[in-house]
Amino acid sequence: MEPDFEQRLITAIQPIRGFFLAQCLEFAMTSGLLSKLGEASPTDVDQLAKDLALDPERLTGLLRYLEGEGVVTDSEGSPAITAKGREYLEFRPWYELLIGGYGATLRELPEVMADRTRFASRNGTMVGLGSCGMSRYDAIPLVKRLIDRLPEPPSAVVDLGCGDGTFLLDLCEGGRPGIGVDPHPGSIDNARRAAAERGLSDQVGFVNATAEDYMAQVRPEAGPTPCFVTAFSLQEVLEQKGRDAAVEVVRTALTHTPGAHLAVVEVDHRPLDPAVLRHGLGNAYYNPYYFLHQITEQRLETRAFWDELIAEAGGRIVECLTTAPEVDSTGLELGYLVRGQ
Known part of the structure; x- marks a missing residue:
């Protein structure tokens, strides 16, 4: 095995990391999660899940992931949005368009790339x-x-x-x-x-x-x-x-x-x-x-x-x-x- 294999692997899968982050950020924005985390009064995960009509266990998993990406803090206590998270939230419309509107579009590449008469779908409301x-x-x-x-x-x-x-x-x-x-x-x-x-x-x-x-x-x-x-x-x-x-x-x-x-x-x-x-x-x-x-x-x-x-x-x-x-x-x-x- 080449001595630089791991470093090359880390570099090569950064687009995958970006793919996951963009999908999770778009959900966190459109579900109201990031906005809720930016409110002045702190809350725990159970109350947050109740307010957003989400499952507490799965919400905890998402918050842990976002904490790992520097978007939130204290994922299992009183979660709060970070400065980096606020920066993402400011540009929410770009996530609504490209991820919410076209998130499923690229999954249709095998069909549309082979047939010029077909077009990939999109979520027109989110676009x-x-x-x-x-x-x-x-x-x-x-x-x-x-x-x-x-x-x-x-x-x-x-x-x-x-x-x-x-x-x-x-x-x-x-x-x-x-x-x-x-x-x-x-x-x-x-x-x-x-x-x-x-x-x-x-x-x-x-x-x-x-x-x-x-x-x-x-x-x-x-x-x-x-x-x-x-x-x-x-x-x-x-x-x-x-x-x-x-x-x-x-x-x-x-x-x-x-x-x-x-x-x-x-x-x-x-x-x-x-x-x-x-x-x-x-x-x-x-x-x-x-x-x-x-x-x-x-x-x-x-x-x-x-x-x-x-x-x-x-x-x-x-x-x-x-x-x-x-x-x-x-x-x-x-x-x-x-x-x-």
């Missing part, structure tokens, strides 16, 4: 939840900057692919009406619940439908001018319905009323760009993000592609912005403000 949570850091500020560049405030915001609704609710703070559209019933349920909790149910409504089905029912109006928003949803229309359907969604939004605008958020597809692969966030987030979109019913495209699609739909790009560099300095997330020609 929407994570995506909306992440958007508070990147896409929502980006869309707000785009809306600020409109010639006049929109009469309403129509979010096509609204997820759990928090994206739209944040955009509508201050009294602006809104309509959220999403194909996943669970996401719509979450959105209506969030609107009620924030006292916005009379101001913001939600519709269970795909973006293309909703827009197919929209008729041109001569009234007030709304701003439509498609944040990461044209990529779904593109893969599931084709380019013509994506063009039609854009065209319908732009012809809804004279002066109507569309805010589009998509991701520039540059999987082999050395600048992306060398970038910390490019390697940690966008590299797996690109692959997941290759095997699920979503299609990422380049900036040039989106420019051409918008032009084909009769749109004129007023602005193209990206995220604040302190949040995401890759420049891969693109925010377009589009109006009709």
